[in-house]
Every structure is written in structure tokens, then in C-alpha cells.
Amino acid sequence: MARAQLIHIEVDRRLGHEWDEWNGRPLPRGGDFSAPPGLFFRFAALTVAVGAGAVALLLYLIGPRLRTLWAPLPVIQWMALGALAGLFWAYLAVLAASYYSGRNLLPERLMERGLYLKLMNYTSLLARAFGKRDWVEHAAIDVYNTLAERRGRKVGKGELLVLIPRCLSKQSLDGVLEIAGRYDVPVFVATRGQLARRVIRERRPRAVVAVACERDMMTGLRDVAGKLPVLGLTMQLPNGPCRDASIDLSQMEKWVQGLVNGQVARQ
Numbered sequence: 001m002a003r004a005q006l007i008h009i010e011v012d013r014r015l016g017h018e019w020d021e022w023n024g025r026p027l028p029r030g031g032d033f034s035a036p037p038g039l040f041f042r043f044a045a046l047t048v049a050v051g052a053g054a055v056a057l058l059l060y061l062i063g064p065r066l067r068t069l070w071a072p073l074p075v076i077q078w079m080a081l082g083a084l085a086g087l088f089w090a091y092l093a094v095l096a097a098s099y100y101s102g103r104n105l106l107p108e109r110l111m112e113r114g115l116y117l118k119l120m121n122y123t124s125l126l127a128r129a130f131g132k133r134d135w136v137e138h139a140a141i142d143v144y145n146t147l148a149e150r151r152g153r154k155v156g157k158g159e160l161l162v163l164i165p166r167c168l169s170k171q172s173l174d175g176v177l178e179i180a181g182r183y184d185v186p187v188f189v190a191t192r193g194q195l196a197r198r199v200i201r202e203r204r205p206r207a208v209v210a211v212a213c214e215r216d217m218m219t220g221l222r223d224v225a226g227k228l229p230v231l232g233l234t235m236q237l238p239n240g241p242c243r244d245a246s247i248d249l250s251q252m253e254k255w256v257q258g259l260v261n262g263q264v265a266r267q
């Protein structure tokens with residue numbers, strides 16, 4: 001059976017800083033943060049409402065001062081805020097309609113490779129305040145992957161790259177290498193997001209399949225997905241963060257196979 005070459009890059013930085021505040025206790029549900037997409041949409045709607053509310057409060061507070069500058073100014077600002085909030089709500093509605101109808105209603109630059117990436121990150125910030133970060137991020141990444149996968153992108157030989165973290169269990173790592181070997185795809189171990197970006201800059205792939213926990217994946221997608229098509233596979237963390245992570249290998253193979261479709265797999 002063909003096996004991919006593993007290229008390991010060392011970096012002298014602290015690892016897994018996203019989990020700095022972890023208290024050492026087992027993660028809920030064995031580190032499986034699966035959540036329905038509706039959770040993301042509910043938190044995204046709340047994020048838009050909280051954002052609009054914060055700006056409204058600011059306008060309310062500075063309204064009298066604005067009026068001294070130019071009497072109609074506060075009214076104009078309120079109208080602008082109303083229009084902007086309406087646009088955001090409409091965007092969210094189109095996003096949800098795209099996801100649930102099975103048909104992307106906007107081009108990728110306006111959706112999963114555009115504003116959606118920002119919305120994901122702001123929604124994650126709000127979810128942290130409710131102690132729901134990992135679940136909301138998982139749901140957001142699932143929505144992202146569904147929209148991205150539907151584009152049906154194909155790449156040529158040598159144009160796909162698989163990025164994995166250092167925390168995969170031996171079984172998962174073996175599985176990844178086997179899949180990558182079968183489709184002749186290079187695998188990089190990226191210990192930090194910064195390093196992942198460096199690998200991408202140097203190898204110049206046309207698509208990436210990345211593996212990471214929800215926290216790491218969010219920053220990775222935010223930084224890379226706008227420039228390059230990425231599919232992001234999240235992991236389960238049965239032994240806590242940054243160790244012995246497992247992944248859905250059949251999902252990974254499905255993505256790799258879909259992207260390199262037309263190329264013959266090695267036996």
C-alpha cells in the first residue's frame with residue numbers, strides 16, 4: 001500500500017495556546033464538540049443583534065454632541081444603522097437559505113470565502129461569553145465545509161496539500177498517511193497557524209485539506225480561506241486538548257478523493 005511522506009517542521013513556539021485556560025479536567029462528551037448547524041445560525045443572529053445594539057447605544061450616547069455639529073446628523077446615523085442591520089439580517093437569511101436548500105445562492109467570495117469568515121469569528125467571540133465556544137465553532141465550521149464542498153472544486157496533480165496538527169493519535173496519523181499516499185498528496189505537520197501559512201506560501205497549493213481542533217481551525221480559516229480554497233476537518237479530543245486526537249478518516253478520504261477527482265489512486 002502506498003504511504004505518503006511525512007514532512008515535519010519544528011517550531012520554537014509554545015503549542016496549543018488556544019487551550020491555555022484548560023483546567024486539566026476531561027473535556028465534555030470525550031472531546032467531541034459536534035453540534036447542529038442551527039446552533040451557529042442562532043448565535044450568528046444574536047451576534048448581529050448584539051452588534052447593532054452596541055452601535056445603537058453608542059449613537060444614543062453621542063447623539064446630543066452630534067446634534068450640535070449638525071442637527072440632522074443623528075437621524076442620518078440612525079437610518080444608516082437601520083439599513084446596515086437590515087443588510088446583515090438579509091445576509092444571514094440568504095446564508096441559512098443556502099445551507100438548508102442545498103444550493104449556494106451567492107458566489108463564494110460573498111459567502112464562505114468572504115464575509116462568512118468574519119461572521120464566524122465574531123459569533124465565536126459571543127459564544128465564549130455563553131461558554132459555548134467549541135460547539136458553536138464546530139457548527140460554524142460544518143456550515144462552512146458544506147458550502148465550500150458544494151462548489152465541486154477539482155485540482156490537478158501536486159496541487160493539493162494536507163495539513164495536520166501534531167496532536168493526532170497514532171491510528172489517525174497512520175490513516176491520514178495512508179490516504180495521502182493513495183492519492184499522492186503531500187502531508188505537512190503544522191504546529192502553529194503561522195507555520196501553516198508559511199507552508200502554504202512556499203508550496204503554493206491550489207487547495208488545502210486541513211485538520212485541527214475547532215479553536216485552531218477558526219483562526220486557520222480566518223487567515224487562509226479567503227485566499228485559498230480550504231476544507232477543514234475537526235477532531236475529537238478524548239484525552240483532552242493537544243494529545244491523541246482522532247478524526248473521521250472516511251470524511252478525509254471523501255474530500256481528498258473529491259478534490260483530486262480524475263487522478264488514479266495508488267493501491
Ligand code: SF4
Pocket residue numbers: 015016017018019165166167211212213214215216237241242243245
Ligand atoms: S490542533 Fe491539536 S495541538 Fe493544535 S491547538 Fe488544537 S488540540 Fe492543540
